Amino acid sequence: MSDIEAPFLAKLKDGDEAAFAGLVTDLGPGLLDFARTFTSSPALAEDIVQETWLAVIRGLHGFEGRASLKTWIFSILVRRARTIAARDARLHARAAARASEVEWEPGQGRRGLWEETPVPWSVVDPEAIYQSQEALQVLQAAVDGLPEMQRQVVLLRDVEGLSAGDVCNILVLSETNVRVILHRGRAKLRQALDRYMRDGATSEGAAPSESVGRVAARGIR
Amino acid sequence: MNCYEAIDLMGDAIESRVPSDSRAGFQEHLDECPACCTYFEQLRTTVSALARLPRRGDPVVLTQNLRDAYRRRSR
Numbered sequence: 001m002s003d004i005e006a007p008f009l010a011k012l013k014d015g016d017e018a019a020f021a022g023l024v025t026d027l028g029p030g031l032l033d034f035a036r037t038f039t040s041s042p043a044l045a046e047d048i049v050q051e052t053w054l055a056v057i058r059g060l061h062g063f064e065g066r067a068s069l070k071t072w073i074f075s076i077l078v079r080r081a082r083t084i085a086a087r088d089a090r091l092h093a094r095a096a097a098r099a100s101e102v103e104w105e106p107g108q109g110r111r112g113l114w115e116e117t118p119v120p121w122s123v124v125d126p127e128a129i130y131q132s133q134e135a136l137q138v139l140q141a142a143v144d145g146l147p148e149m150q151r152q153v154v155l156l157r158d159v160e161g162l163s164a165g166d167v168c169n170i171l172v173l174s175e176t177n178v179r180v181i182l183h184r185g186r187a188k189l190r191q192a193l194d195r196y197m198r199d200g201a202t203s204e205g206a207a208p209s210e211s212v213g214r215v216a217a218r219g220i221r
Numbered sequence: 222m223n224c225y226e227a228i229d230l231m232g233d234a235i236e237s238r239v240p241s242d243s244r245a246g247f248q249e250h251l252d253e254c255p256a257c258c259t260y261f262e263q264l265r266t267t268v269s270a271l272a273r274l275p276r277r278g279d280p281v282v283l284t285q286n287l288r289d290a291y292r293r294r295s296r
Contacts, residue, residue, distance in 0.1 A: 014295070015291070015292070015294075015295025017288065017291065017292070020283070020288075020291050021282075021283040021288075024281060024282075024283045024287065025281055025282070025283070028281025029276040029277065029281055030276075032281070033276075033277065050284075050286075050287070053287050053290075054287070054290055057287070057290050057291050057294045058294065060294070061294075106229050107225060107229065108225075109224050109225040109228055110224065110228060110256075110260075113228065113260065114256075114260060117255075117256045117259075118256055118259040118260040118263060119259065120259050120262070121263065121266075126266040126269060126270075129266060129270055130269065130270055130273045135270065136270065136273065136274055136275065139267070139270055139271065139274065140274055140277075143271070143274070154271065158268050158271035158272060159271050159272065159274055161272060164236075179232055182232060183231070183232050186232075186264055186267060186268060187264075189267050189271070190260075190263050190264050190267040193263070193266070193267050193270070194263060
């Protein structure tokens with residue numbers, strides 16, 4: 001545990017409501033996003049988060065801070081979610097429907113990463129992409145469309161910014177597994193951005209909202 | 222280094238964690254292979270963009286239910 005976190009944990013254990021409220025505000029949105037990867041039901045995702053917080057409250061006094069608070073809480077969510085979502089039949093139907101895609105394997109080169117030789121995007125400064133609401137929307141839709149495990153690893157690693165080791169612990173996966181799953185997920189997200197960037201490049205002057213409309217029309221979100 | 226080896230190292234490279242004995246070879250490969258170079262740049266941009274995704278939904282507030290649970294536990 002970091003030196004910054006120890007006093008905060010002490011406050012939490014001490015019943016400091018402001019500290020607890022702060023924790024819920026900080027981690028709540030990320031937890032809800034993450035819970036949504038386990039189920040197609042928004043209500044169930046909220047239940048998973050609620051149950052996670054209740055388990056956090058129950059476990060707080062026994063928590064010794066060997067992992068960071070964030071890692072500990074996400075681990076609890078995974079255990080809750082796996083129990084709860086196992087009952088959600090829709091989840092299995094969804095996972096099965098995606099099994100046919102070509103996935104990248106270590107040592108297999110670009111197979112599963114790119115078909116046509118990648119062409120540089122027309123923007124020189126990536127900052128233009130980071131600043132574009134539309135590009136970020138495309139990316140968000142692509143994250144939502146990832147297979148479950150890839151979405152989970154990408155959310156924890158790249159959106160939440162947790163370390164590779166923490167992600168392994170939270171999802172109970174080996175480091176090799178996490179690396180492969182992460183690469184697969186990132187590859188699909190790059191592809192989604194690539195499609196978006198190239199659409200923009202070929203139909204010069206097209207209203208930007210048009211391409212977002214297409215994304216929405218495909219029903220990804 | 223060939224494309225196969227370079228591609229396997231891209232994940233590490235994004236986090237600047239390429240093993241030191243492969244670092245020069247990886248960079249040389251990117252310098253001479255436009256496909257890998259472009260792909261890697263785009264992958265890196267994608268990962269950076271992920272960290273900037275806006276949070277969705279309403280800001281989370283502490284529900285009364287949770288507040289009560291926390292109070293009971295802390296007593």
